[in-house]
Amino acid sequence: MLSALGIVVIMVVIVADVISRTTTGGSLVGAFPLVEETVTVTVFLAIAYGERTKTHVRISLLTNRLPGPVAMGARLIAHAVALLITAWIFKACLGSAMDSFEIREFHEGPAAFPIWPTKMVVVFGAGLLFLEFLASTIKVMFGVEQKDPEIVADDPTSIASTAGVA
Amino acid sequence: MTPELATLIVVGAFIALLMFECPIFISLTAAGALGVYLLRDDMIVTAVLGDTPYTATSSYTLSIIPMYILLGMFVLHGRLAERLFIVAAHVFRRIPGGLGVATVAACAGFAAVCGSSVATAATVGKVSILEMRKRGYPSPFAGGIVAAAGTLGVLIPPSILLVLYGVLASESIQGLLLAGIGPGILTTLAYITVTVVIARKVVATPDTPDSLADVLPDVTAASRPASVQTAQSTATETLVDVPQQTSRWPLIRAVSWIGLIFAVIILGIYSGIFTVVESAAVAAVVALVMMIVESWSGGMRRGLRKLLDAAEEAAAVTSMSFAIMVGAMVLTFFLVLGQVPTHLTTWVLGMDLPPTLVIIALLLLLVPMGMFLESLSLLVIFVPLTHPLVVTLGFDGIWYGLLVVKLIELSLITPPVGMNVFVVAGTSNIPPEKLFRGVLPFVAAEAVVISLLIAFPAITLWLPSTVGSA
Numbered sequence: 001m002l003s004a005l006g007i008v009v010i011m012v013v014i015v016a017d018v019i020s021r022t023t024t025g026g027s028l029v030g031a032f033p034l035v036e037e038t039v040t041v042t043v044f045l046a047i048a049y050g051e052r053t054k055t056h057v058r059i060s061l062l063t064n065r066l067p068g069p070v071a072m073g074a075r076l077i078a079h080a081v082a083l084l085i086t087a088w089i090f091k092a093c094l095g096s097a098m099d100s101f102e103i104r105e106f107h108e109g110p111a112a113f114p115i116w117p118t119k120m121v122v123v124f125g126a127g128l129l130f131l132e133f134l135a136s137t138i139k140v141m142f143g144v145e146q147k148d149p150e151i152v153a154d155d156p157t158s159i160a161s162t163a164g165v166a
Numbered sequence: 167m168t169p170e171l172a173t174l175i176v177v178g179a180f181i182a183l184l185m186f187e188c189p190i191f192i193s194l195t196a197a198g199a200l201g202v203y204l205l206r207d208d209m210i211v212t213a214v215l216g217d218t219p220y221t222a223t224s225s226y227t228l229s230i231i232p233m234y235i236l237l238g239m240f241v242l243h244g245r246l247a248e249r250l251f252i253v254a255a256h257v258f259r260r261i262p263g264g265l266g267v268a269t270v271a272a273c274a275g276f277a278a279v280c281g282s283s284v285a286t287a288a289t290v291g292k293v294s295i296l297e298m299r300k301r302g303y304p305s306p307f308a309g310g311i312v313a314a315a316g317t318l319g320v321l322i323p324p325s326i327l328l329v330l331y332g333v334l335a336s337e338s339i340q341g342l343l344l345a346g347i348g349p350g351i352l353t354t355l356a357y358i359t360v361t362v363v364i365a366r367k368v369v370a371t372p373d374t375p376d377s378l379a380d381v382l383p384d385v386t387a388a389s390r391p392a393s394v395q396t397a398q399s400t401a402t403e404t405l406v407d408v409p410q411q412t413s414r415w416p417l418i419r420a421v422s423w424i425g426l427i428f429a430v431i432i433l434g435i436y437s438g439i440f441t442v443v444e445s446a447a448v449a450a451v452v453a454l455v456m457m458i459v460e461s462w463s464g465g466m467r468r469g470l471r472k473l474l475d476a477a478e479e480a481a482a483v484t485s486m487s488f489a490i491m492v493g494a495m496v497l498t499f500f501l502v503l504g505q506v507p508t509h510l511t512t513w514v515l516g517m518d519l520p521p522t523l524v525i526i527a528l529l530l531l532l533v534p535m536g537m538f539l540e541s542l543s544l545l546v547i548f549v550p551l552t553h554p555l556v557v558t559l560g561f562d563g564i565w566y567g568l569l570v571v572k573l574i575e576l577s578l579i580t581p582p583v584g585m586n587v588f589v590v591a592g593t594s595n596i597p598p599e600k601l602f603r604g605v606l607p608f609v610a611a612e613a614v615v616i617s618l619l620i621a622f623p624a625i626t627l628w629l630p631s632t633v634g635s636a
Contacts, residue, residue: 006483007232011454014229015445018440023285032226039488042232048487050477055482056189056489061582063187078188087213092216096417115220122219125239 003049006042010035031068037118044125048132072140079137086133090126097123167204176500182469184448190543191486194493201429201500214499222495223488226443228333232484233446234324237427238280239476240453244460247289249420250275255297263365266311267358269294273315275421277322278428279453281579283541287316287586288593295594302370309316309596310604313586314612315357320541322350324431324446326487327574330545331567334494339444339628341564343435348625349568352618356611364607423456427521436633470491487542494546500552511555521559525566525620528552529573536577540585544574565623565628572616579605 003066017031050056063071097119099105180197184190199211254268254275261267272290281285284381291312320327323343332339427449434445457476458469501507514524535544548570556566577585581602590600619625 001478003485004474004483006476007236007477007481008473008533010229010232011236014233015451018448019445035229036224036226039225039229039232041222042481043223043485043488044219046481047489048576050482050485050489051189053482055486057543058187058189059184059488059538059540061538062185074186078183078186078192081183081188081196082192085192085199088199088212089195089215089219092212092214093219094219095212096216118492119220126219130482144485 003042003046006038006045010038010042013038029112032108033109033111033113036107037113037115040118041121043123048126048128051129051132051136072143075140076137079133080142082133083137085129086126086130090123090130093119093123093126169205169441169506169509172201172204172500172504173506175204176497180497183213184538186397189489189539191489191493194490194543194546195496197501198493198496200499201497202503205500212489218499219492227339228488228491230443230446230479231326231331231487232338233443233450234281234326234329235483235487236476236480237324237446237450237453238285238481240450240457241276241279241427242285242289243472243476244453244457245421245424246279246424246456246460247272247276247286247347249417250424251290251293251297253417253421261362263362265294265298266303266308266361266365266369269298269311270315270318270354270357270361273312274318274322274350275424277320277350278431279317279324279424279449280319281324281326283317283319283575284585284589286319288589290316291590291593293591295596303365304368304604305594305596306600306604307364307368308604309587309590309594309601310606310608311357311361311580312594313584313590313601314605314608315354316590317578317612318350318353318357318574319595320571321346321568323347323435324449325571327541327545327571328567330487330491330542331549331571333491334546334549335563335567337436337563337567338630340435340633342567343431343442343625344629344633345530345564346571349572349615349619349627351626353612353615356615357531357608360607360611361613370482374558400624419460423452423460423477427452427456434498438633490542490546494550495545498550507551507554510551511558513556515558524559524570525556525561528556529569529616532573533576533580534572536574536580537582539577540583541574542576545570562627563621565626568626569616569619572612572619576609576612576616579609 013028013031013035017028020026020028020031066074068076097116100116100119105115105119107115175176176197179200180193183193183196187445188196195215199215202211251268251272254271255265258264258267258271269290272294273286276286276290277283280289291309295308295312297309299305319325319385323346325346328342328346329339331337332342430449430452431445434440434448435442440448457472461469461472474629521528532544532548535548539547549567552565553566557563581587581598582604584598585601587598587601587605589598591601
């Protein structure tokens with residue numbers, strides 16, 4: 001929901017900047033860094049949701065053809081790697097965010113827009129993603145079937161999640 | 167460890183993770199992190215993983231991607247595709263294979279406001295396949311037209327894949343988007359030619375209804391949500407249920423909206439009144455207004471619901487795309503650290519092959535890769551490795567980008583992944599095996615178009631050269 005708001009904010013800020021430039025001859029102060037930071041916030045607030053809804057692309061070409069227990073083993077290995085990597089990203093981003101907070105890192109320019117809150121959001125998103133992978137690992141271990149989204153021609157939502165950017 | 171051995175291990179790990187159903191962004195990140203660890207140590211890996219998620223996403227230029235995705239979502243919710251198809255069916259009613267030609271034209275038109283091939287095939291296919299089958303088109307042919315013409319989605323601006331290519335290869339996004347227009351038109355003409363030739367043989371003429379009114383009942387029936395369709399639905403009932411569709415006004419409005427949105431995008435790319443990023447945001451606002459106006463009869467709450475749905479979907483797809491970008495950047499860090507593109511370039515140059523042969527070999531490499539990887543992953547792996555080589559050989563990066571995207575699109579209609587084919591199969595109940603047969607003539611046409619683009623780079627580069635981008 002917040003991520004959806006972020007994407008609308010990006011649209012509104014850019015258009016407001018265009019209107020400002022056309023009408024007053026000057027750009028909106030802070031529009032540029034605000035858009036930059038909002039892109040990151042949008043991405044990381046939705047990253048765990050994307051995993052829950054299986055929007056993140058994965059290939060099931062092999063696992064769909066493997067016998068049940070072998071496929072489960074393969075998926076568990078994949079989940080173990082995902083947990084390790086997301087945990088590492090979380091730890092690394094936390095360090096980066098703390099450093100950024102300590103020096104009160106900001107965008108140079110007329111708006112002096114702070115960067116550290118965005119880096120905190122990255123940490124938050126990585127943490128949620130880790131928890132999402134943890135939940136999905138448990139589901140795989142207990143054999144709970146996780147279906148990929150199916151496309152329904154009358155439903156823009158299903159088209160969007162299946163299409164991605166392809 | 168030597169870079170060569172590290173590269174082999176990284177490639178092996180990446181393929182294994184992909185095959186084990188690991189999300190692609192995790193596979194890319196893990197493979198890249200492993201490579202950096204093998205060449206350096208865990209401290210460097212931590213530094214890369216700590217910085218890349220922020221640096222790879224916090225970019226004003228990259229905001230064009232969420233804007234194009236949002237624009238596409240608004241257009242999907244505005245349900246313009248059905249009406250565009252009705253208009254196209256009316257315009258092309260006199261020529262052989264008119265409905266098939268109308269389908270290609272509707273896909274091209276929809277592609278001009280939606281940057282996704284799969285979405286184009288799904289939305290246009292929903293109405294057109296039903297109509298074509300009713301009028302005697304063999305199922306594989308009808309489905310094949312939609313699956314193939316859907317690929318126009320990423321060629322004609324707005325195109326998210328072309329934008330991503332621009333980011334990955336540091337090429338002009340403005341130039342790339344303009345470069346897509348020439349090949350887009352050429353591909354449309356090639357598909358229309360194939361459709362007409364085949365339709366002459368397999369479809370009884372005339373296949374298209376004489377008047378606009380004739381096609382309306384069937385199409386409006388197809389465009390209604392499945393939840394309200396019943397087995398007993400008849401064309402008459404549909405007309406009663408959707409009276410507004412019987413007027414020409416909604417059709418004129420749909421075409422006008424598409425024209426307006428495309429004009430805003432092109433104005434931004436071509437005129438310099440606003441930047442490419444700004445034109446994407448302004449086009450998204452126009453699409454939002456369109457969506458609200460078109461769903462006005464459902465009330466304010468319905469309009470707001472659609473806005474929220476579209477923004478949520480756009481956020482999820484944006485997040486997915488950027489997550490892959492983050493993974494690609496980690497992998498690229500490893501590639502640069504190991505000087506893999508430099509080694510590759512030196513190795514290929516050492517073979518003293520004709521440059522055009524190298525390009526053809528690189529492009530052919532995309533065919534088997536496209537059998538296992540989806541579009542975005544293919545792009546983020548292939549471009550950082552091969553773009554430096556192509557530029558060193560003296561070719562234009564924008565021209566190469568168009569060829570890469572064209573080949574990637576081909577993988578959307580060829581087995582075993584063939585996403586467009588599976589989407590059309592899912593929405594039309596035509597078995598994928600039949601559809602793969604149906605797209606074969608279009609694959610052949612695509613090969614001819616790609617050959618023409620290689621032989622005559624001006625088809626791609628003429629338009630960008632007018633704004634100094636090529």
